[in-house]
Structure formats: C-alpha cells, structure tokens
Amino acid sequence: MSALGRFSQAHLDTMVKTDIRGKIRWGIAGIFALLFVSVIFVSPSSFNRGIDWVNDTIKLGLPRVPEKEFQLGLDLQGGAHLVYEADTTALTQEEKGSAVEGVRDVIERRVNGMGVSEPQVQTTKVSDAYRLVVELPGVTDVEQAIAMIGGTPILEFKEENTEPPRELTAEEQKQMDEYNADAKKRAQDILKRIKNGENIEAVAREVSEDQASKNNGGYMNYVGSNSAYTELYEWAVSASEGTTSQTLVESVQGYNILKRGAERDGGKEVQASHILICYLGAQGCNNPIYNKDEARAKAQELYNTANAENFEMLAKENSTDPSVSENGGDLGWFGTGVMIPAFETAVFQAEKGQIIGPVETDFGFHIIYKRDERTTKEYELWRILIQTQSESDIVPPQDTWKNTALSGKQLDRSEVVSDPQTGSVQVALNFDDEGKDLFADITSRNVGKQVAIFLDGNVISAPVVQTAIMDGRAVITGSFNVKEAQLLSQRLNAGALPVPISLVSQQTIGATLGSKSLTQSLYAGVVGVLLIMVFMLLYYRLPGLLSVISLSLYIALTLAVFKLIGVTLTLAGIAGFIMSIGMAVDANVLIFERLKEELKEGKSLKAGVEEGFVRAWTSIRDSNISTLISCVLLIWLGTSFVKGFAVTLSVGVLMSMFTAITITRVMLRFVVPWFHHHGNRLFLGGRKPRMEDLK
Amino acid sequence: MINFIGNRKISYVASGLLFAVAVFGLIAYGLKPSMDFTGGSVLEVSFTEERPAVPEVRSAVESALGNAVVQTSGDVSMIVKTRFLSEEEHQQLLDILRTNYEQGEQKVLEQRFETIGPSVSAQLKQRSMKAVVVVCIAIIIFIAYSFRKVSKPIASWKYGIIAVIALIHDVTITAGVFAFLGRFMNVEVDIPFVVALLTILGYSVNDTIVVFDRVRENLIRRNAEHFDETINFAVNETMARSINTTLTTLFPLATLFFFGGETIKYFSLALWIGIFLGAYSSIFVASPLLVTWNKFASRR
Numbered sequence: 004m005s006a007l008g009r010f011s012q013a014h015l016d017t018m019v020k021t022d023i024r025g026k027i028r029w030g031i032a033g034i035f036a037l038l039f040v041s042v043i044f045v046s047p048s049s050f051n052r053g054i055d056w057v058n059d060t061i062k063l064g065l066p067r068v069p070e071k072e073f074q075l076g077l078d079l080q081g082g083a084h085l086v087y088e089a090d091t092t093a094l095t096q097e098e099k100g101s102a103v104e105g106v107r108d109v110i111e112r113r114v115n116g117m118g119v120s121e122p123q124v125q126t127t128k129v130s131d132a133y134r135l136v137v138e139l140p141g142v143t144d145v146e147q148a149i150a151m152i153g154g155t156p157i158l159e160f161k162e163e164n165t166e167p168p169r170e171l172t173a174e175e176q177k178q179m180d181e182y183n184a185d186a187k188k189r190a191q192d193i194l195k196r197i198k199n200g201e202n203i204e205a206v207a208r209e210v211s212e213d214q215a216s217k218n219n220g221g222y223m224n225y226v227g228s229n230s231a232y233t234e235l236y237e238w239a240v241s242a243s244e245g246t247t248s249q250t251l252v253e254s255v256q257g258y259n260i261l262k263r264g265a266e267r268d269g270g271k272e273v274q275a276s277h278i279l280i281c282y283l284g285a286q287g288c289n290n291p292i293y294n295k296d297e298a299r300a301k302a303q304e305l306y307n308t309a310n311a312e313n314f315e316m317l318a319k320e321n322s323t324d325p326s327v328s329e330n331g332g333d334l335g336w337f338g339t340g341v342m343i344p345a346f347e348t349a350v351f352q353a354e355k356g357q358i359i360g361p362v363e364t365d366f367g368f369h370i371i372y373k374r375d376e377r378t379t380k381e382y383e384l385w386r387i388l389i390q391t392q393s394e395s396d397i398v399p400p401q402d403t404w405k406n407t408a409l410s411g412k413q414l415d416r417s418e419v420v421s422d423p424q425t426g427s428v429q430v431a432l433n434f435d436d437e438g439k440d441l442f443a444d445i446t447s448r449n450v451g452k453q454v455a456i457f458l459d460g461n462v463i464s465a466p467v468v469q470t471a472i473m474d475g476r477a478v479i480t481g482s483f484n485v486k487e488a489q490l491l492s493q494r495l496n497a498g499a500l501p502v503p504i505s506l507v508s509q510q511t512i513g514a515t516l517g518s519k520s521l522t523q524s525l526y527a528g529v530v531g532v533l534l535i536m537v538f539m540l541l542y543y544r545l546p547g548l549l550s551v552i553s554l555s556l557y558i559a560l561t562l563a564v565f566k567l568i569g570v571t572l573t574l575a576g577i578a579g580f581i582m583s584i585g586m587a588v589d590a591n592v593l594i595f596e597r598l599k600e601e602l603k604e605g606k607s608l609k610a611g612v613e614e615g616f617v618r619a620w621t622s623i624r625d626s627n628i629s630t631l632i633s634c635v636l637l638i639w640l641g642t643s644f645v646k647g648f649a650v651t652l653s654v655g656v657l658m659s660m661f662t663a664i665t666i667t668r669v670m671l672r673f674v675v676p677w678f679h680h681h682g683n684r685l686f687l688g689g690r691k692p693r694m695e696d697l698k
Numbered sequence: 699m700i701n702f703i704g705n706r707k708i709s710y711v712a713s714g715l716l717f718a719v720a721v722f723g724l725i726a727y728g729l730k731p732s733m734d735f736t737g738g739s740v741l742e743v744s745f746t747e748e749r750p751a752v753p754e755v756r757s758a759v760e761s762a763l764g765n766a767v768v769q770t771s772g773d774v775s776m777i778v779k780t781r782f783l784s785e786e787e788h789q790q791l792l793d794i795l796r797t798n799y800e801q802g803e804q805k806v807l808e809q810r811f812e813t814i815g816p817s818v819s820a821q822l823k824q825r826s827m828k829a830v831v832v833v834c835i836a837i838i839i840f841i842a843y844s845f846r847k848v849s850k851p852i853a854s855w856k857y858g859i860i861a862v863i864a865l866i867h868d869v870t871i872t873a874g875v876f877a878f879l880g881r882f883m884n885v886e887v888d889i890p891f892v893v894a895l896l897t898i899l900g901y902s903v904n905d906t907i908v909v910f911d912r913v914r915e916n917l918i919r920r921n922a923e924h925f926d927e928t929i930n931f932a933v934n935e936t937m938a939r940s941i942n943t944t945l946t947t948l949f950p951l952a953t954l955f956f957f958g959g960e961t962i963k964y965f966s967l968a969l970w971i972g973i974f975l976g977a978y979s980s981i982f983v984a985s986p987l988l989v990t991w992n993k994f995a996s997r998r
Contacts, residue, residue, distance in 0.1 A: 078961070086815075086818060088815075088817060129821050130821075132817060145811075146785070146789060149785050153785075506784070506785055506815075507814075507815035507817055507818050508812075508813060508814045508815055508818045509785070509788070509811065509812065509813045510810075510811070510812045510813075511808070511810065511811040511812070512809070512810050513807065513808060513809040513810060515744075515807070515809065516742070516809040516810050519959070520959050520961060523957055523958055523959040524954070524958050524959060524962070526957050527950070527953040527954045527956070527957040527958040528950065528953070528954075530953040530957065531949050531950025531951075531952070531953035531954065532950065534949040534950070534953065535946045535949050535950065538942075538945060538946065538949065539946070542942065574958075574959070574961055574962055575890065575893070575962065575965070578954055578958065578962050578965065578966065581950045581951075581953075581954060582897075582947060582950060582951060582954075582969065584950060585946045585947030585948070585949060585950045585951070586901075586943075586946075586947055588943065588946040588947075589904075589943040589946065589947070592939055592942045592943045592946065593908070593939055593943070596936075596938055596939040596942075599938075600935065621911065622907070622908050622911055625844055625904070625907050625908075625911070626904035626905075626907055626908060628840065629837060629840055629900045629901070629903045629904055629907070630897075630900045630901050630904070631900075632833070632836050632837065632840055632900055633833055633836075633837075633896050633897055633899055633900025633901070634897075634900070636829055636832055636833045636836060636896065637829070637833075637893060637896055637897070639829070644889055644890055644893065645889060645893050648890075648893055648897075649893070652897070
C-alpha cells in the first residue's frame with residue numbers, strides 16, 4: 004500500500020513536472036512567435052523582400068504582408084506646424100465655441116485641397132483664447148499654405164453701372180462755363196503772342212498746362228494715328244512742316260496751340276473683314292452650334308468657297324460674330340495692338356486682297372479677307388495746352404460696376420468643369436435657393452449686358468448675359484489652367500472664415516533636416532542599445548543573454564505597438580523610446596540582483612528564480628509608477644515635443660513591465676533545469692553555498 | 699562592503715558644495731530662457747556653396763528686422779534668431795538672405811523655421827510652471843503612499859521628506875549646471891529642458907524608493923538596534939542594482955547626446971545629469987540622511 008502510494012506520488016510528480024515543462028516550452032515557442040510577428044509587423048518591407056525572393060526561387064506564391072509605415076512627426080519627415088489664434092472678441096460666450104468649430108471646418112477644407120497627406124486641424128482652448136493647430140506633414144510650400152489658410156476669398160457679382168451720372172447743378176454749370184470762357188480767353192491771348200513771333204517753346208515752358216510736355220518746351224515727339232490725341236493728329240495731317248496753328252485746336256483736354264515738325268512712316272494699318280465660326284467652349288461663344296472639330300471643318304468649307312464678291316454674304320449667313328449684322332463682317336481700319344495676337348499676325352502677314360483661314364483664336368476659327376493695307380504717318384508736334392473743365396472733372400466718374408446682393412455667401416458648391424473637346428477649363432458655380440433667385444433677377448435685368456465676377460476685388464470674368472439664367476448655375480471662364488481652376492474652386496467651396504484668425508506660432512522643418520534628424524537619432528539609438536546589450540552580457544552572462552533576448556523582443560514589440568496604436572514618432576518620441584530601452588533593462592537588473600542574493604543565501608537556482616521575481620516585483624512596480632506619473636502629467640502639459648516624449652516613454656514603460664516579468668521569467672524557468680542545482684559560473688558567478696553562508 | 703554611512707560627512711560636504719555652487723549659479727546667472735518662453739523666431743538655413751561670415755549676415759538681418767543673433771550650425775548651416783516674425787517678415791528675412799547670398803551656384807535653403815508669438819510663449823511658461831508644481835505634488839503623494847506601512851523605527855513621513863530632499867538636490871544641481879552652461883556657452887532653457895526636469899523628478903525617485911524599500915525590509919527582518927549597519931547593509935545590497943540600471947539608462951542617453959543631433963543634445967544632457975544624480979543621491983544623500991535624522995531625533 005505504502006509502496007503503491009509512493010509510486011503514485013512519484014508518478015504524479017513527474018506528470019505535474021511534464022505538464023509545467025510543457026507549458027514552459029509553449030511559452031518559449033510563444034515568445035519566438037511573438038518576436039517573429041512583431042519583427043514582420045515593424046519591418047514588413049524587408050520581410051516582403053524575403054517572400055518575393057522565395058516566390059521567385061521556388062514559385063510558392065506566398066502572400067505578402069501588408070506594409071504599413073511608421074507615422075513620423077513633422078520634425079522627422081519635414082512639414083509645418085501652425086498655430087492660429089481666433090479673434091472671438093466680437094462674439095458672445097455661447098457663440099465662440101461654434102464659431103471656432105466653423106473656422107476649423109473651413110480650414111480643414113482649405114487644407115484638404117492642398118494635396119498634403121494626412122493634414123490635421125485641431126482646436127484648443129487656452130484660458131480664454133481659442134487656438135487652431137494645423138499640422139501639414141511634408142508640405143513644401145509653406146508660404147502658399149499659410150496664404151491659403153489665412154486668406155478669405157471674396158466672391159462678388161456685379162452688374163454694369165447704368166445709373167446716369169448726376170447732372171451738374173446750375174451753379175456748377177455756371178462755374179464751369181466761366182472757367183472755360185476764361186481758359187479760352189487765355190488761350191487766345193497766347194495764340195496772339197505766338198502769332199506775333201514769340202517762340203512756342205519758350206511760351207510752352209511758361210504757360211502750358213500739359214505737365215508731360217511743358218518742360219520740354221511743349222515737344223510731344225511723334226504722334227501717331229492711334230494715339231489719344233485724335234484732334235491733334237487730324238490737325239497735323241492738314242498742316243505742313245514748320246507751321247503753327249492759326250486757330251485754337253480744341254481737344255478733350257482743352258485748347259491747344261500747335262506746331263508741326265517732321266513727318267515719318269508709322270505703323271501699318273489694314274482693312275479687313277472676317278467670318279467667325281465659334282464652338283462650344285470657345286471664349287464668348289454664346290450659341291454654340293459646333294464642337295471644335297466641326298467648327299474647324301465648317302471654317303475650312305467656307306474658306307474654300309469664299310471670294311471677294313461673296314465674302315460679305317457668307318459672313319452674314321455664317322459668322323457667329325454678333326456684330327456681323329451691323330457691319331457684314333467688316334472690321335474697318337485697324338492698326339497693331341487692337342486685335343488678339345493670332346488674328347493680328349495672320350492678317351498683317353497676308354497680301355492685300357487675299358483671303359486666309361481658318362485662323363484659330365480663343366474665339367473660334369476665322370476666315371479673314373484682307374481688303375486693304377496702308378502705312379500711316381506720324382508727325383512731330385509741339386503744343387501749348389490750356390485746360391478746360393468738363394462735367395467729369397466736377398462730378399466724380401461713375402464706377403463701371405455696381406454691387407449686387409449676390410456673393411460667395413449664396414454659393415452652394417463650385418466645381419471644375421472642363422470641356423472634353425476644347426480642354427478649356429471652367430469653374431462652375433451652383434447657387435443655393437437664395438442665390439438662385441438673386442442670380443435669376445440679375446441675369447434677367449442684364450440680358451445683353453455684362454455681369455462681372457470679382458474675386459478678391461479683381462474682375463476674373465465678365466461674360467455677356469445671353470438669356471436669363473433661372474437654374475442658379477453659372478460658369479467662370481477665365482484664362483486659368485486646371486490647377487488654378489481647382490484652387491479657385493476649392494477656395495470658393497471652403498468659403499469665408501466666420502472669425503478672423505492670426506498666426507501666432509509656426510514651426511517649419513525642411514525634409515532634409517527631418518531625415519537627417521531621423522538618421523542621427525536612429526544611429527544614436529542603435530549604438531545605445533548595443534552598449535546596453537554588451538554590458539548586460541558581460542555583467543550577467545547567461546541571464547544577461549536572456550535579458551538581451553527579452554530586450555530584443557521588447558524593442559520589436561514596443562515598435563509594433565507604436566505602429567498599431569498609431570503613435571506619431573517625433574525626435575523627442577524616439578528619445579523617449581531609447582530612454583525606455585535603458586529603463587526596460589532595469590526590471591531585469593532588479594530581478595538578477597535579487598537572484599544573486601538568493602543564490603548567495605544558499606537557495607537552489609529554481610527557488611532563487613521564483614523568489615527573485617516575487618521579491619523584485621514591488622520595486623519594479625513602484626519605480627515604474629513614478630515614471631508613469633510624470634509622463635501622464637507631461638502629456639497634459641501638451642506641446643508636441645512633450646507629448647511625443649511622454650507617450651513613447653509611457654508605452655515603453657508599460658511594455659517593459661510585461662516583457663521583463665513575463666518573458667524573462669519564462670526563459671529563466673526554461674533554462675534553469677539545464678544546470679546544476681546551485682547554478683554555475685554562467686549563472687551570475689553562482690557557487691555552491693559555503694557553510695558560513697548557510698548559518 | 700563599503701561604509702557609506704560611516705563616511706557620510708564626505709558625501710554631505712561634496713553634495714553641499716555642489717548644491718551651493720548650483721544655487722549660486724541659479725541666483726547669479728539664472729537660467730537663460732529660450733524663445734519657447736520669451737517668444738521669438740529661429741530660422742535655420744543651409745548654404746550650398748559657401749557659408750558667409752556671421753557678422754555680415756547679422757548686419758544684413760538687423761538692418762531690416764532689428765536685433766538678431768546669428769550662429770553657425772553644423773558645417774553648412776546658420777541659425778538666425780530674432781523677435782517674433784509674422785509670415786511676411788519671415789519671407790522678408792528669407793529674401794534678404796537670398797538676395798545677398800544667392801550668387802552663381804550658391805543656393806540658400808530653408809531648413810527650419812520656428813516662430814512663437816508672445817501669447818503662446820506666455821502660455822508655455824505658465825503651463826510649465828504649473829506642470830512642475832503638479833508633478834512635485836504628485837510625486838510627494840506617491841512617496842507618502844509608498845512608505846505608508848512602515849513606522850518603526852522611523853516614521854513613514856520621514857522617508858518621504860528625505861526622498862523629497864534628495865529630489866530637490868538632484869533637480870537643483872541639474873538646473874545649476876544649466877545656469878552655468880547658459881552663462882558660458884549660451885545654452886538656453888526650453889520646453890525640452892522642462893520635460894527633462896519633470897522626467898528626472900519621476901525617475902530619480904525610483905532609486906531612492908528601491909533603497910528605502912530594502913531598508914524597510916531589512917529593518918523588519920533584522921532588529922533595529924544597529925540602525926547604521928542595517929542601512930549601510932541595505933545600501934550595499936542595492937548598490938549594484940542602482941549602478942547597473944543607471945548605467946543602462948545612461949548609455950543610450952550618452953549616445954543621444956553625442957550622435958542624436960542638435961535638437962535633443964541638451965535635452966539628453968539634462969536627463970543624463972539628473973539620472974546620474976538620482977543614483978548618486980540615493981546612495982550618498984538619502985540613506986545617510988536617514989541615519990542622521992534618526993540620531994538627531996533619538997538624542998533629543
């Protein structure tokens with residue numbers, strides 16, 4: 004019975020032992036599996052290279068692991084960190100919060116249009132001030148980014164100002180008449196002096212009211228036909244060289260006394276007619292009948308049939324130029340600088356009497372009949388000017404454009420549309436209900452007139468309204484490329500900021516500096532870790548080796564966690580992580596030192612290991628807690644540097660508690676049975692207990 | 699066994715001197731605040747061909763934007779520190795550098811630009827102060843909690859007070875080093891420095907806690923008659939641990955200081971000094987103080 008009992012007890016012991024050994028073996032397997040998985044997760048690209056190699060060599064078709072990159076902070080990948088302060092002084096307490104959220108939304112929309120990967124916009128409240136933190140990783144043109152975030156595009160719609168200018172009051176009229184009468188009298192007096200033989204140059208210096216020529220003795224250089232001095236030119240044509248005007252020459256500016264000098268050949272002028280075939284998408288094409296290819300073909304066909312006799316008829320039948328009904332396509336005489344360049348070049352190069360075409364311009368395809376050509380003359384002129392007043396000098400000139408109630412506020416959505424055939428880029432505007440009504444009103448009262456679209460105070464487009472537009476849609480055609488159009492559309496969509504903001508802090512890191520910092524910190528980290536490992540191996544030998552394995556697992560696992568929970572790695576964060584590696588060893592050191600003591604006291608290796616872990620635990624826990632306390636409070640302190648450091652350090656500390664306790668313990672338990680009861684020199688220089696130690 | 703407790707006068711004198719010098723530095727020179735706390739701008743540019751002379755750049759910048767500090771950085775870069783700049787002024791500054799120095803192949807590349815307005819820096823200053831106070835209070839509460847159970851022969855609050863004294867010692871000397879660095883090497887105290895100080899507060903108290911833990915354990919196991927010996931024994935027992943864990947943390951911090959780049963150079967240094975002092979004070983200051991206090995109390 005007793006023998007049986009002893010047997011079963013021993014049997015039971017072995018069974019339990021095998022059971023525990025088995026568990027430990029599983030634990031070891033688990034550790035390496037964990038290490039393997041974490042390494043793959045941390046560096047999927049190198050693993051995939053391996054997979055690719057295997058697939059290439061033995062055609063296994065193994066799947067690749069998905070690659071996910073570490074999130075790098077702005078200081079490591081370059082980018083901009085902008086802090087804005089919202090000016091909420093004009094708002095009540097309740098409005099402030101929502102206004103700032105509104106600002107955030109607008110900025111977010113503006114930022115999203117910049118093509119920056121993963122931009123972030125956050126609001127923070129600092130005592131009474133509302134701040135917006137904008138992070139733009141990898142942004143290269145910070146200046147433009149800042150301009151886009153801060154700038155408020157103002158979209159306005161204006162119509163032609165048809166209000167008649169104010170009439171002069173009787174008194175103003177009287178004053179003006181008196182002034183002009185006096186001017187005429189003075190001019191006549193001067194004319195007399197010139198007639199009496201006085202030098203016109205000397206008199207001009209003395210009395211001329213033309214500031215530009217006065218100091219040159221009235222000399223105006225050569226005056227051509229298409230200058231602003233039409234009346235003077237007309238006089239010059241009829242006068243001969245060296246003569247002075249015998250009567251006063253009246254111009255818009257006032258009374259002139261003139262002297263003509265030499266004549267010379269000026270620019271060329273041509274007289275031409277044209278037929279325009281416009282197409283969908285061409286500038287100013289109001290009733291497109293053709294697409295671009297069709298328009299070209301039509302123009303070619305017309306060119307083939309056109310001759311000097313039928314040109315006017317063809318123009319009247321086919322030309323899409325709105326003025327054709329009045330002039331039969333005849334553009335009259337014109338000099339250089341009047342027509343658009345493509346047209347001008349073509350018509351000036353053509354022979355007199357030639358019909359050319361089709362000439363492509365922004366307006367469509369033209370067939371041009373060059374009727375005549377002449378060279379104009381230019382004349383040297385001297386003048387004395389006595390100014391007169393006109394109504395516009397007294398009544399301020401009218402603004403060309405008049406405001407309407409329609410603005411960017413009523414804009415519902417804007418998008419870039421481009422004509423697939425012409426490739427011309429347009430920005431389409433869709434108004435909300437209020438805007439739709441306003442736009443309908445504006446277009447119906449302005450048929451045949453221009454309506455101008457102003458952006459930030461500048462006209463960007465002023466199309467002529469053909470018919471009233473009732474569906475609240477409009478397009479802006481201007482000379483912009485796709486990128487500019489997209490930018491405009493995005494800016495219009497983003498709308499205006501509810502409250503003004505000002506940039507209070509900026510941090511911009513160039514990509515080169517970022518990658519340099521990354522390399523430097525990683526290098527420092529690798530060297531630091533190697534130093535730790537060498538130290539642990541030399542000092543603690545076999546347990547040291549175990550702690551090196553445990554440390555490797557710690558590093559891989561912590562990096563995997565960073566990736567998993569999306570910790571943004573900054574320079575400070577890497578510093579925190581590197582420091583946490585040093586601290587992760589702390590738990591091992593505590594345990595090994597305990598183990599050493601337990602062994603010294605004569606405990607068996609196995610008992611020593613278990614005792615060491617139990618006793619060291621309180622110290623490990625307490626020392627990590629105080630670090631965690633600091634970290635949590637640091638995160639609250641809140642700048643990005645601090646957060647980066649504190650987050651990685653606290654994640655590191657938490658992970659180290661796990662790896663040091665669990666991993667190292669499993670491994671120690673695994674290797675302990677390999678050794679003599681009391682360990683050997685591999686084990687912390689352990690030795691058999693001497694008698695005096697046991698006392 | 700090293701007789702730390704018996705030779706405590708030597709460590710008191712050493713620590714006392716260090717502390718006094720640090721306090722002198724802090725009072726006489728103070729810490730040199732960086733733009734994190736005063737507001738201002740720093741621009742780092744690199745020159746692709748030849749870096750111009752510092753005084754030349756300085757006068758060019760100062761003529762347009764007022765007082766500026768210009769320093770070289772690395773081999774090809776230059777750092778320009780000025781007051782807070784708006785975005786227009788930032789572009790103006792870049793313009794000045796480009797028009798003056800972009801000749802031939804030479805390009806002036808902007809590496810880094812940071813600007814901090816007065817409202818932000820004021821807030822950072824205020825927050826930092828608050829954080830220091832809150833961390834201190836939290837650590838004191840934690841220490842009190844750690845030592846709540848022991849009472850003989852020393853009341854638990856005494857452990858706490860001594861741990862705090864050791865902390866003040868560590869942090870003051872670290873700050874003192876930076877007062878001297880600021881005075882003689884223009885090292886500025888910035889947010890990372892505050893972070894380092896707070897981390898030191900959390901980390902160095904560890905060493906003290908571990909030693910006191912052992913003291914506590916030994917006091918319970920052995921009798922308290924030979925108080926000095928018990929404590930000296932505890933210090934010796936934990937010394938290897940203190941030194942080793944400190945070393946393993948100091949290694950990577952040293953590599954960060956030497957290879958980690960300008961931004962975290964002095965941050966690593968502050969941590970290094972603080973952690974070193976943490977280990978030092980747990981052995982040479984905190985434990986001897988326990989004995990001194992006990993002696994003083996029992997004499998009365």
